[in-house]
Amino acid sequence: MSRRLTLGLGPAAALACVVWLLWSVPQLIPPGAGAAGVLAALAVALAAFACATLVSAAVRHVAAGRDSFRSDVLPIVAGTASMALIVTVWAHAQRLGAPPSLAGIPPWALVVLVTALGGGFAWAAHDMDASRNRIAAERIVVVQETQMLDAATRSQQLIMAEVRASIVSAAEAHLAPALDRVESHLALLRSAAARQVPFPSPLDLRGVADGSLRPLVGALSDQDAVPSPRLSWWGFVVTTVRAQPIVIAPLVVVYLLSAPLAYLPVHGAAVTLLLCAQGVALVILIAGGTNLVMRRFPSRHASIYLLGVIALVLPGVAYVAIWLDEPPGAIVGTALISLGITALASVTFSGIALWRDRQGEFLDAYRRELEERASESASQAHLTALVARDVARDLHGPVQARLAACAFALDVAAAKDDLEAYAAALEEARDVLSKPLLADRERVRGQSLQDAVGATVGLWAGLIEVRTAIEESAGELTGVLADDAGRIVEEALSNAVRHGAATRAVVVVWLEGESVMISVEDNGGQVDIGPPGLGSVMMDDVTGGSWSLIAGAEDGMTLRARLSPIQMRPHSAG
């Protein structure tokens, strides 16, 4: 942005030139001069601007490649200084003194003032540019992080898809010849039409994360598709006036740069100090008051803002009228100039503050979204692992058993030497082999806690005698809580049987607030609780860490666990 603010070419430079001519030309016309004097003043003003452009370009050329402050701010300062110098020299040559509206300001002070103002704006623009660059760099980091996350999720999906394909194809490869054999025998026997083995795809893993990360990456990569922090100059002014309180500190600086130059020649040091203190207090009071009123009446934001800026200028105008006893024309001129400078300073500095806030919000929003995606991706990774496990588990038993079954079927049928029995055995084999591989072990979903725990206890019946006491309201729960309760009881019973050689266990389930409490007490050996194993990882995952395994008073172990409705569960990310 600062590059557009240079005194060189471009719309901003053209605007600066027009403002400059409007302000300087009337003041550079010698008293009583005719058209020639006007033209001369215009020529001087234009020459001053051209000189400023050249100086600015030269300094920029010298400072090229240095740090951005030197290459951004110094050219503007040098250009503005040269412009002020030329005008001041001309004014003296024409015996104009200082321009009438700034009477009392010594020529050197005028040069300092104009240079300081130019430098101040250049610095503000430079700061804005640097801040934009920093935020752009942060944006790039966010984009890269998102892309990496996406790539990790995608590669994991690819791996899992490959694994599944490999498991499935291995299974099919084993089943296909067996089925072919059965089919051909059957075809010979009954001329039955062959059936295909349906093999439905259980879940499209590649699609799991689609529609979440991918669009974000697209949006981030495509700069035009997201709300861009760039603002046009006009948009910048409008947005600032509409939405921003007046930023006070830079206005105080501008005031302190200009006011003492006017006070000092007239009043001396002590009074100047007093007047400056008054002035600073007034700026703070008026700008602060305006901000308060703007907050109170947000719908009239723009007009209050403008009124505030005008109010900031009034003390300066009053000063000119009362102390300097200037003619009315000069007072109006001072008022207009002060208004212009104050409005420009206020809009610029307020705008920069607003713009930085917006950028910050913009980045914060990105970061929040990225975190959400990361967490989503982690749960997708978890889901992917679960899917893979389910696929593998569902395939394992049926495929292996069917292979053995098929071999036996053919042997048995052949040995029977009975066409009818042979055909019946083959048909049975064909039916088993033709069943969809993954449909065999559909997990019972949606069962109640009572049923889930009951089913688990049923599995272990005979190996361990289990008594259960489940509070009615807890037993009616369904969903994840019910499934998890089943897993916990399963873990406790398998531990009791495998490690403690227990013969009896008592399972108690009750509600405590919204949490489900589970206690499994057995009469087995008091197992030394060694290093944490897979079971404890599962327990941590399910309970969020709120579980314990303690030795009983005389014998056995007691597992206690608390299941909360909303668990913060660690995901198996990756």
Next chain:
Amino acid sequence: MIARILVVEDDPFARTLLRGQVEQLGYKVVGDTAIASDAVRLAHEQTPDVMLVDLDLGRGPTGADLAHAVRRTQPRIGVVVLTSYTDPRLAGTHRPLPIGSRLLIKRTLTDVSVLADALSGAAADPLGEIECAAVPAATGLSDEQVELLRLVALGCSNAEIARRRYVTESAVVKSITRLAKALDVGHDNATNLRVGLTRAYVDLCGTGGTHRE
């Protein structure tokens, strides 16, 4: 005396065929079931000489758990365990089989005489020191490596494996490299090491994979 056999297999078709085959071999089948609790009851009521049991009985107790439970009341019952896993450790349970158990890997059961030998051996000398009927294919691997292979095949990331095994991620990376070397799973830029390891796991498990976590 004709040996009395109890058949425990969770797949109904395989169970029926096993029963037929065992009968054809001349044994008396005193019962067949898919459920561990029924097996315990049948073993108690029928007092068979040998229990022919599948290692993987689905959710709940494994064949090993069942064999131990039955041995508690019938210490001299013979045990023949069928499995599709080339190494029982891959089933995810590290519980050893009871003393004298015969382990038969389904894939190698190409001849009924192998089954006949195992049944007669178990009936004659149920507690005798025997050599496994099948040589575990993953013998060269340590228990830790078998577990690591299982976790890789489950799709766990290095971070997740590190979390579960309470080690650092870099230790996991090194262990996986050693495991790949031990299993002779090579990889280059065109192939994925984890897929290679999972294939190795699938091979070792017969066709299935991960019965239990």
